[in-house]
Amino acid sequence: MFKKSVRATPSGDEVVLGSLMRRSQSGDQDAYRRLLQLLQKLADRFAAGMYARAGLKETKEWEDAVQEILLAIHSKRHTYNREQNFLPWFYAIARYKVIDHLRARHRMPVTEDIAEVVIASDLSTESGVDGQDIEKLLATLPEKQRNILRLVKLEGLSVKETAEKLSLGESDVKVSLHRAMKSLMNGSGGEA
Amino acid sequence: MKADPIESLVQDLKPITPMMSSFRTTLILVLGSGVLASLILISLWGTREHFETLFSANIYRYNFTALLFLSLIFASLLSLGRLPAFASRRNKLSLLVVPAFALGLLVYHWHVGHGSEAWSAGWPCSERVLLLSLPILILTVGLLRRGAPIYRRTLAIQVGIFSVAAPAFVLPLVCENQEAFHLLSAHFVTPLVLFSFFTALVVPKFLRW
Numbered sequence: 001m002f003k004k005s006v007r008a009t010p011s012g013d014e015v016v017l018g019s020l021m022r023r024s025q026s027g028d029q030d031a032y033r034r035l036l037q038l039l040q041k042l043a044d045r046f047a048a049g050m051y052a053r054a055g056l057k058e059t060k061e062w063e064d065a066v067q068e069i070l071l072a073i074h075s076k077r078h079t080y081n082r083e084q085n086f087l088p089w090f091y092a093i094a095r096y097k098v099i100d101h102l103r104a105r106h107r108m109p110v111t112e113d114i115a116e117v118v119i120a121s122d123l124s125t126e127s128g129v130d131g132q133d134i135e136k137l138l139a140t141l142p143e144k145q146r147n148i149l150r151l152v153k154l155e156g157l158s159v160k161e162t163a164e165k166l167s168l169g170e171s172d173v174k175v176s177l178h179r180a181m182k183s184l185m186n187g188s189g190g191e192a
Numbered sequence: 193m194k195a196d197p198i199e200s201l202v203q204d205l206k207p208i209t210p211m212m213s214s215f216r217t218t219l220i221l222v223l224g225s226g227v228l229a230s231l232i233l234i235s236l237w238g239t240r241e242h243f244e245t246l247f248s249a250n251i252y253r254y255n256f257t258a259l260l261f262l263s264l265i266f267a268s269l270l271s272l273g274r275l276p277a278f279a280s281r282r283n284k285l286s287l288l289v290v291p292a293f294a295l296g297l298l299v300y301h302w303h304v305g306h307g308s309e310a311w312s313a314g315w316p317c318s319e320r321v322l323l324l325s326l327p328i329l330i331l332t333v334g335l336l337r338r339g340a341p342i343y344r345r346t347l348a349i350q351v352g353i354f355s356v357a358a359p360a361f362v363l364p365l366v367c368e369n370q371e372a373f374h375l376l377s378a379h380f381v382t383p384l385v386l387f388s389f390f391t392a393l394v395v396p397k398f399l400r401w
Contacts, residue, residue: 024205029202029203033198074201077208081275081277092276095342096276100400
């Protein structure tokens with residue numbers, strides 16, 4: 001019932017952010033400032049991606065959601081367990097706040113299922129896994145697929161943006177993304 | 193937030209006390225709910241005569257074991273559900289215990305051939321369980337609010353199920369009726385269905401953050 005840490009080959013972001021968070025929990029203001037700056041960028045991409053999927057990116061309201069995510073990170077920072085991965089914790093809070101923001105602003109029905117519909121293309125929904133498992137499952141994928149999946153599904157970048165960032169063709173990104181999702185849904189890593 | 197939101201959050205930073213472990217929280221929930229329900233029960237209604245004979249009767253042993261097991265499972269689900277990284281949609285499966293028990297009771301009722309009076313005769317006991325469940329619900333929701341619950345509706349129903357378990361566990365200290373149908377329907381399943389429905393409607397708003 002009580003799972004041990006799911007740290008499986010943590011990514012660079014995971015190591016840096018986790019370390020900054022642990023220092024922040026001890027009261028280190030410099031580490032906290034750096035952490036929030038990095039998280040703001042992540043939250044920005046994530047919220048924009050979710051608003052885009054809900055067809056509301058033009059409203060720019062996701063910028064408010066980003067502020068709410070940062071506030072939530074601040075007020076709930078005691079719920080981060082130092083022995084666990086940081087990113088699943090962060091994305092769970094970010095997703096919750098964005099969905100909450102979407103519901104409040106657009107009068108979406110307050111049910112968990114609708115939240116899942118809004119994030120229908122979100123990684124955890126498609127693959128049927130939850131926050132604590134994502135990092136573990138990502139680690140089973142080849143590096144290329146892992147990077148693409150992380151950028152598109154967790155950070156909310158478009159296929160085009162991902163292709164540019166990784167210097168790949170758009171079709172290459174689409175194919176790798178499809179293979180990665182298929183591998184995750186089959187419960188094992190795939191081939192690049 | 194102000195013009196520089198990050199800086200205002202940084203200035204507000206204080207060292208935090210880590211949250212209690214899930215294991216410890218589970219134990220506190222189970223023991224705390226048992227003690228609280230017993231104290232309120234005894235202070236309101238005392239105990240029946242020779243209640244110590246309960247522990248030698250098989251029906252009560254099964255009853256106690258099942259409720260203790262249920263309480264432990266739901267306490268652990270609650271203690272994990274308050275942490276964002278552990279929140280899981282798969283926890284919804286646990287809610288199947290409500291329709292499963294309700295259906296099981298209906299089948300049992302049909303099997304033993306009781307009339308409808310068997311339900312109404314047990315209502316005072318159901319009321320007592322519901323009353324005892326309320327303080328447990330309030331304290332548990334208070335504990336959950338200190339965390340960051342993600343799936344509020346699921347958690348709300350789980351709180352309802354958990355809150356009923358301890359009162360159902362201790363009510364035989366007062367109740368003289370030892371019939372299996374009474375124990376199952378009046379002490380547990382009826383309050384379970386009603387209370388989980390109530391918490392599903394009321395509790396999610398209190399878990400919002």
